[in-house]
Amino acid sequence: MIGEIAHFLSLSAVLLLSLVLIFNLAFFFTKIHPNQLILSMRLFNQACWLVFISFGIYVYLAISDDFSIAYIASHSNSQLPIFYKVTSIWSAHEGSMFLWIVFLTAWSILFINSLDKSHPLKKLTLLMLSVIILGFLLFLLLTSNPFERIMPFGALEGADINPVLQDPALAIHPPMLYLGYVGFVISFSFITAYLLNGDFELKWEQDIRNWSFVAWIFLTIGITLGSWWAYYELGWGGYWFWDPVENVALMPWLAATAFMHSLFAASKSNVLKTWTMFLGILIFALSLFGAFIVRSGIIDSVHSFANDPERGLYLLSFSGLITLLALTIFAYRLPALNSSKLVVTGSKESFLSMNNILMITSIFSIFLGVTYPLIIESISGEKVSIGPPYYNTIFAPLILIAAAFIMISVDALWQRSMPLKALLITIFAPTMLSLLSLYLIWQVTNIFSILAYIGIFSGSLILCSYLTRTINNFFNKKFINKGSAIAHIGLGLLFFAVSMNSILSYEKNLNLAPGQSISINDSVREFSFNDIRVFKASNHDVISAQVSLLQDGREISLNPQKRKYATRGQITSESAIHASVLKDTYLTIGDQLDNGTWTFSLKINYFIKWIWFSAALMVLGMLLTIFKKKAS
């Protein structure tokens, strides 16, 4: 019964949103009624609240183990802790789509109510947001209804959440990612409204600035959490796999990063406005593309949900429709938009535009990497796999050029060209320092890899230029943009850590019987497999190995586990990780062989924590930027 109420509330939201559309379209042809906006706003707000309440009830149903609801019955279990009963809602397609829509609604209601009543774009933005929410609500209710009952009798017990998803990082990874994805609905709707409205004297940058920045923060956290979760829970041992689903999250992130930068240029010196609008539309279009890739089952991936062509078609048509709508209006208004103001060569915004081009190039390369196998398959029927070598080769040169431009732009000025002498001074110290660090790394490690060295060099260029600049400014008591400096240092650190990780990390496969011990190399002098134990935990059986390592003169104890979950019979591998500042020691236990020995995979991962840390720096830099602007 309660389930039906929630279902009914969602349907009512559909009705109210349709009313918003009908009213506005009807008034479009007649003269504007003074109360039109007030009425639409009321209907819209009520629709949003209905969605929230409906989701709230759904959470209650999940907590109270209502297994007559098909979705809850197949993804939750009465034995689960309450926390995972709630997170089981977004462990598969229907529920996660519901959450996606709740976030979409939340962003929309917050933004539209923050706009002043007399804001000239309020009505059109409201209209755009209503269309988008309505489209996705219909998608949910028509093709992926989470409220569906098992008729005539419900299940007695739920089928349990997939054990790899029973993890705190995973519980927050999808919500963060979705908050980021759908947050860009604001820039999308607002820019489309601006283009529809046709008054190009209007200032629009400030209204969506912080909204987009906050969405960017969520997207960054979401992607980082996903990478972290894959590293320590999935037992993949790496942090990034160029999996299609990772790629479709990275594309909007790159577009959003480019958007933020050009938004700066647009508000500082009145250039790149058209380009910024295009990016604002592109981010959300790419987010929708991501939703389509993951939820249509068109690409095989560890992330893909159940395959259903009907859903894919609906998502494709609806996402395509609103993207095309926005782009058509953009193309139509393009001649009127072109500002006569040109970017000054050698100014800050010129370097910024160059990096914008690089970011678009990376987006296109990733897009090609994701779609190329599909294109080849549909032409010749052949299956091809595109893996890390493709992306590494493409990204290395792009990163190097981007780093060079970031380095120069540190000292460049808005709207003014940079004198050659100043440019040379700017690049001298960082380049020399970076070459020196490359030489030192080569001397210490004795390893050479062209791609990794490009990455290290690029990372150090950024790090060194910001460090010299910070020291300089500290002594000359000059202003430095703290947010930007911290975020870019984060980026430099990321390039550096990723490259160092790729050349230093190694993997050993071992084969030992309990009680045996062997020596591996100068760093890991002794690897002792002391004992293996089997015991029962609440909903799974555990095989736990007791391993001690003598690493760099210190004794480390590691307990990698294998778990067999009772309900689904699924076996998961829990890696044991010992973390130090420079490296992680990562141990996974494999199968038992016929002769009674067990297989282990020992991975030494260098600089892996620095990768998460650099992402945290970028987020921190962004936060500083938001709060600095609010204070001024």
Add this chain to the structure above:
Amino acid sequence: MNQSLRFLIVILPILVLVFFAKVLLVDEDIKFSNFESKNFPSFELNDLNGDPVNTESLDGIKLINVWASWCITCLVEHPFLTQLAEKNIQIIGLNYKDSDSKANAWLQRHGNPYLFSIYDPRGDLAFDLGVTGAPESYLIVNNQVVGHIQGELNQTKWETIFLPLITKAKQGS
């Protein structure tokens, strides 16, 4: 210039849309309906442990699964293969264009559902067999290739394509 740019901004997304719609709408079943059985190509290779294997190792009903450690989709279908192995389906791996150390490490980490895996680093056997990539699966009945699936092997494909063939083969014998 401006005109063509405006044109492109609208046309390119339309092309992308049409392409994806086409990919979505292609009926997968057409690919499998007209499969002609053929002899399994003869070969002399080693398995991943270094022991020699040849055509004689493929008697009875066997599922040949083409996989590689670099193949992400193989990781996706891996749990399903493990389920099949638990139901006593005999699966033989064809390790395709891979290195034996990486392949063995991959099996250690994710479990080994295969009776053994034929090690085919240059893709010789795969070429004779007509493999286009990984993963692919073949159903072999007494050295005859009777069924073929490209891409991920899952419950649906197993039930609709391979299971009827196995039932037919068992009735025939």
